[in-house]
Amino acid sequence: MKYESFTIFRILNARILKLSVGFLLLASCKEQAGSANGQRIITLGGSITEIVYALNQGSKLVATDITSVFPEEAQKLPRLGYFRNIPVEGIIGLKPDLLLASSEAGPPAAIEKVRSLGTRVETIPEAFTPAAAKERLKKLGVLLGRSEQADELINKMENDLKQAEKNRAAPGKDVRKALFLYARGSGLLLAAGEETGAATMFELAGLRNAMQGFKGMKPTSAEAIVLADPDLIVMLQEAVQSLGGKEKALSLPGVAQTRAGKENRLIVMDDLLFSGFTHRLGEAVLALQQAAGTLL
Secondary structure, eight states: OOOOOOTHHHHHHOOOOOBOOOOOOOOOSSSOTTTTTTOOEEEESHHHHHHHHHTTOGGGBOOBOTTOOOSGGGGGSOBOSOTTSOOHHHHHHTOOSEEEEETTOSOHHHHHHHHHTTOEEEEEOOOOSHHHHHHHHHHHHHHTTOHHHHHHHHHHHHHHHHHHHHHHTSTTOOOEEEEEEEESSTTOEEEEOBSSHHHHHHHHHTEEESOOSOBSEEEOOHHHHHHHOOSEEEEEHHHHHHHTSHHHHHTSTTGGGSHHHHTTOEEEEOHHHHHOOSTTHHHHHHHHHHHHHHHO
């Protein structure tokens, strides 16, 4: 099933940071411990960077993109702008041996230019399902010579997802409707329909997506929100901050008229935790379940 891009959250929520450059080390794709010593890597995509750190290869990174905000150490690295609009000169100037790029990085011509100039480019698919998250972890484990560590991360993720499944099956659990809203100030309000990362998160947590009948992220209206009448509303942390806080978010057109709005049932999730679909996917689902259970 082809998923609509969920990385709009990451792109629109990315902090505007200063373009900078630096040098870094490369992890070899060979399955040999220590084979990556003395080489350079650049990552383009917050989820990729997060996984590289989780595989204990973060010390080899000294340049990435502005969506790479977790872990905190990643924010200290030189930045190469948005991963969808990469600076070829900035990348080539670093003389990297390997570029680990999200499949949505670009523009495509820029990626090909980097490759044509002799840099090895490995494209890492985006993930919007547990299976895709698992495959991405496996691929990065191979590329970085850390397959064993990748398997450990996968096992932890799968155990967390199994716990989330048990939570869903608990007696007396009602299926609640949840609405995911993206906002960037009051001028932009989008709702998540089918085949989105938010819809997957709701399914894994045992919630029902309040928005049906369309795919992807779509602009929404007060009337549509009232008609959906969710029990819960989920938003990303930076989106809520852009609105001026939870109180402002709950006063969005249509929100106050819903069951969620009337009962102040707004869940604020960390951006990358909710939308990243990394090894922390199970952790994110459990956090969503806990927040939902606290409010209901």
